[in-house]
Amino acid sequence: MANKNLNQAKNAKKDEFYTQLVDIENELKHYKEHFKDKVVLCNCDDPRVSNFFHYFSYNFEKLGLKKLITTCYKNQERDLFSQNDSERAIWLEYNGDKNNNRVPDPDEIGINYFEGDGDFRSKECIELLKQADIVVTNPPFSLFREYVAQLIEYDKKFLIIGNVNATSYKEVFHLIKKEKLWLGASIHSGDREFGVPQDYPLNAAGFRVDEKGNKFIRVKGVRWFTNLDYKERHENLILFKKYTPEEYPKYDNYDAVNVDKTSDIPADYDGVMGVPITFLDKYNPEQFEIIGNEYDLNIEKGRGYINGKRMYSRIFIRRRQPTQYLQQEETLPLAAEEQAEYNIKK
Numbered sequence: 001m002a003n004k005n006l007n008q009a010k011n012a013k014k015d016e017f018y019t020q021l022v023d024i025e026n027e028l029k030h031y032k033e034h035f036k037d038k039v040v041l042c043n044c045d046d047p048r049v050s051n052f053f054h055y056f057s058y059n060f061e062k063l064g065l066k067k068l069i070t071t072c073y074k075n076q077e078r079d080l081f082s083q084n085d086s087e088r089a090i091w092l093e094y095n096g097d098k099n100n101n102r103v104p105d106p107d108e109i110g111i112n113y114f115e116g117d118g119d120f121r122s123k124e125c126i127e128l129l130k131q132a133d134i135v136v137t138n139p140p141f142s143l144f145r146e147y148v149a150q151l152i153e154y155d156k157k158f159l160i161i162g163n164v165n166a167t168s169y170k171e172v173f174h175l176i177k178k179e180k181l182w183l184g185a186s187i188h189s190g191d192r193e194f195g196v197p198q199d200y201p202l203n204a205a206g207f208r209v210d211e212k213g214n215k216f217i218r219v220k221g222v223r224w225f226t227n228l229d230y231k232e233r234h235e236n237l238i239l240f241k242k243y244t245p246e247e248y249p250k251y252d253n254y255d256a257v258n259v260d261k262t263s264d265i266p267a268d269y270d271g272v273m274g275v276p277i278t279f280l281d282k283y284n285p286e287q288f289e290i291i292g293n294e295y296d297l298n299i300e301k302g303r304g305y306i307n308g309k310r311m312y313s314r315i316f317i318r319r320r321q322p323t324q325y326l327q328q329e330e331t332l333p334l335a336a337e338e339q340a341e342y343n344i345k346k
Contacts, residue, residue, distance in 0.1 A: 017217070019194060019195075020195070030184075034157070035065055038065060038066055039132050040056055040068050040132065040135075042137045044073065052137055061097060066133075068093070071090075071118050073117060074089035088113050089113070090118070091118070134159070138194075139160055157227055161222060161224055170296075176290065181226070182283065183224065183226075183281055184230075185233070191222060192222040193216050193217070195216055234284055235284060243268050253301060253304065255272065256272035258273075270319050276313075276314065279315055279317065288317045291317060293316065
């Protein structure tokens with residue numbers, strides 16, 4: 001049992017990533033109207049090093065927050081998780097600036113100690129969760145399913161970081177399909193750099209140390225997951241390609257056509273299409289309907305096949321809006337001719 005606990009501790013250590021302030025700022029700017037008079041909880045953060053605490057405490061008045069709470073996980077075995085020297089997990093409470101200097105001074109921040117280890121699943125942390133209106137944090141990727149399930153159980157608004165592959169988890173995909181969860185506004189491709197504890201393994205890919213000795217690692221496939229709405233989510237994906245049976249073949253085992261890239265979705269096809277999971281970066285629920293994925297639809301062999309070849313994982317979608325491609329194609333040349341005649345007359 002001791003070895004098992006130690007392995008769990010080491011694995012959790014690899015999940016301890018500190019989100020960069022610039023990534024938090026780039027995402028949060030899309031949701032400012034959601035935070036007025038709200039209690040914000042960051043329940044997977046060491047508040048002494050957390051950029052989530054930094055962002056919300058320094059923008060407390062600007063956002064019109066009611067209260068900020070941050071919690072820190074600390075395993076009872078010394079130094080297995082936390083980079084600080086404290087033996088106990090803590091949580092901080094900030095209720096705003098008291099001396100009008102617009103800075104969260106130490107004497108304005110309430111420091112409280114947990115009886116337990118500060119795990120987000122503990123009774124103490126759940127009591128804090130019940131107080132919150134919005135949860136914003138970077139939860140352990142390995143516990144993502146369980147973390148999201150808890151947020152849904154307690155009916156919380158949230159903005160959290162995870163891996164794009166989590167969209168294929170049965171529990172998460174079900175929420176996406178029901179429009180109870182969607183991807184955030186600012187990260188649609190590439191990777192992101194996170195701070196890591198000082199004893200993080202040095203052989204990790206994408207690892208670097210800055211001039212101050214701080215350690216960072218680049219993580220691929222990062223996304224924000226949220227149920228807070230934002231206006232960019234309702235912008236239509238611009239489509240320009242025409243459907244041809246040659247470029248968009250049908251699957252052997254499901255009545256849908258295959259689309260290799262989101263940008264290649266045909267503008268004039270109204271049937272079911274299999275698209276990459278990165279389609280969710282551009283998903284507008286008014287433009288497309290999500291039918292399901294391979295597992296949700298119980299597709300034979302668990303994946304789409306074309307001419308006997310197994311294809312990459314797909315999400316199956318269908319247009320909600322009627323096709324407008326052909327009408328646009330007919331009117332554009334006429335508009336161009338009219339503009340040329342007008343220019344000549346001038």
